Amino acid sequence: MTAPLVDIRTVTHRFGQQTVLKNVSLKIEPGSYTILLGPSGSGKTTLLSILGGFVSPSEGKVLIRGEDCTTVPPAKRPTTTVFQDYALFPHMSVGGNVGFGLRMQGVDAATRAARAREALALVGLADAFDKKPHQLSGGQRQRVALARALVVEPAVLLLDEPLGALDLKLRRQMQDELKAIQKRVGTAFIHVTHDQEEAMALADHCVVMNDGRIEDEGPPERVYARPATRFSATFMGESTLMSGTVTAVKDGTITVAAQAGSFSLPGTLPTGTAVALAVRPEHLVLGPDGGAVRLGTAKVSDVVFQGSFKRVLAASEQDPALHVIARIPAAATVQPGDIVAVSCEAGDVILLTG
Numbered sequence: 001m002t003a004p005l006v007d008i009r010t011v012t013h014r015f016g017q018q019t020v021l022k023n024v025s026l027k028i029e030p031g032s033y034t035i036l037l038g039p040s041g042s043g044k045t046t047l048l049s050i051l052g053g054f055v056s057p058s059e060g061k062v063l064i065r066g067e068d069c070t071t072v073p074p075a076k077r078p079t080t081t082v083f084q085d086y087a088l089f090p091h092m093s094v095g096g097n098v099g100f101g102l103r104m105q106g107v108d109a110a111t112r113a114a115r116a117r118e119a120l121a122l123v124g125l126a127d128a129f130d131k132k133p134h135q136l137s138g139g140q141r142q143r144v145a146l147a148r149a150l151v152v153e154p155a156v157l158l159l160d161e162p163l164g165a166l167d168l169k170l171r172r173q174m175q176d177e178l179k180a181i182q183k184r185v186g187t188a189f190i191h192v193t194h195d196q197e198e199a200m201a202l203a204d205h206c207v208v209m210n211d212g213r214i215e216d217e218g219p220p221e222r223v224y225a226r227p228a229t230r231f232s233a234t235f236m237g238e239s240t241l242m243s244g245t246v247t248a249v250k251d252g253t254i255t256v257a258a259q260a261g262s263f264s265l266p267g268t269l270p271t272g273t274a275v276a277l278a279v280r281p282e283h284l285v286l287g288p289d290g291g292a293v294r295l296g297t298a299k300v301s302d303v304v305f306q307g308s309f310k311r312v313l314a315a316s317e318q319d320p321a322l323h324v325i326a327r328i329p330a331a332a333t334v335q336p337g338d339i340v341a342v343s344c345e346a347g348d349v350i351l352l353t354g
């Protein structure tokens with residue numbers, strides 16, 4: 001095991017009476033793309049600000065490359081930050097903006113210009129050196145901000161909602177570019193967003209935050225397929241959620257009784273355990289020829305055409321708390337008001353803790 005590049009140790013942070021980070025520990029590996037994902041107010045920006053040195057935590061430590069940086073000011077630590085509004089100097093040329101950090105370090109003008117040109121080439125803006133920020137599009141300004149942050153060769157690049165100001169199409173396009181640039185430079189990126197699609201598209205490591213805590217973390221594929229908590233199952237993608245009780249356990253199989261039905265799942269929990277269960281929309285089958293886990297019948301309330309598939313919402317007829325969210329082929333004919341049997345395979349039922 002190599003040492004982590006960033007080691008956040010039991011960080012708690014309070015603004016006045018409000019505790020916005022609660023005992024957060026997190027390790028960041030060199031060369032990784034980490035996404036801090038969570039709803040507004042969950043503490044993502046505060047954690048990023050602590051990493052960047054803009055906020056000192058009330059408790060806990062931040063180590064970067066093994067060194068305690070907890071109270072080191074922003075300019076003296078090996079991090080740079082890209083802000084949502086880019087914070088470019090409007091009167092300065094693009095080249096001047098990108099070279100600014102090097103100027104602060106006392107690097108001579110010729111070297112500054114050469115390195116700024118290199119950084120601009122890296123983000124695909126080789127010919128923008130002499131322009132002013134206002135002559136560029138939003139997406140281009142975003143790339144200038146990225147070049148400016150990368151030119152000083154930080155150990156960690158911090159990005160706070162970097163695509164937040166862009167329209168959806170450009171946002172998706174810039175996601176692909178960000179990922180490509182990160183792989184090219186090999187710098188560890190830590191990127192804050194509340195957009196779960198962005199998280200899935202970009203992250204090697206996804207950290208799901210809720211109410212000042214880390215709910216779940218891991219590769220996005222794992223977080224999606226096997227979310228650790230109920231919150232994670234609903235924030236990272238959609239799920240149909242149920243609760244039930246374990247009524248029998250035998251040979252690695254548990255029987256769960258839920259209001260919508262009783263079924264067997266792989267597992268070893270003791271009899272009497274209350275469980276929460278989640279099923280992803282693409283794993284639910286609507287109609288009579290379904291999977292082994294039968295979840296009763298549901299009345300369709302909404303069918304939304306989404307291009308390559310239809311999203312179906314339905315209310316269980318047996319369990320008022322069970323709201324079915326399914327994804328069916330675009331050609332399938334299901335109408336609001338239809339009563340459908342709901343099922344899935346045992347292996348697709350996610351057992352949740354927390």
Ligand SMILES: Nc1ncnc2c1ncn2[C@@H]1O[C@H](COP(=O)(O)OP(=O)(O)OP(=O)(O)O)[C@@H](O)[C@H]1O
Nearest residue numbers: 015016020038039040041042043044045046047194
């Ligand atoms: N400087 C501050 N002074 C007082 N309270 C603050 C300060 N900055 C943030 N907070 C509070 O801390 C909590 C967490 O805020 P934070 O910005 O870290 O959340 P977030 O997950 O990044 O949310 P968003 O996506 O809305 O930026 C919020 O309740 C916020 O109001």
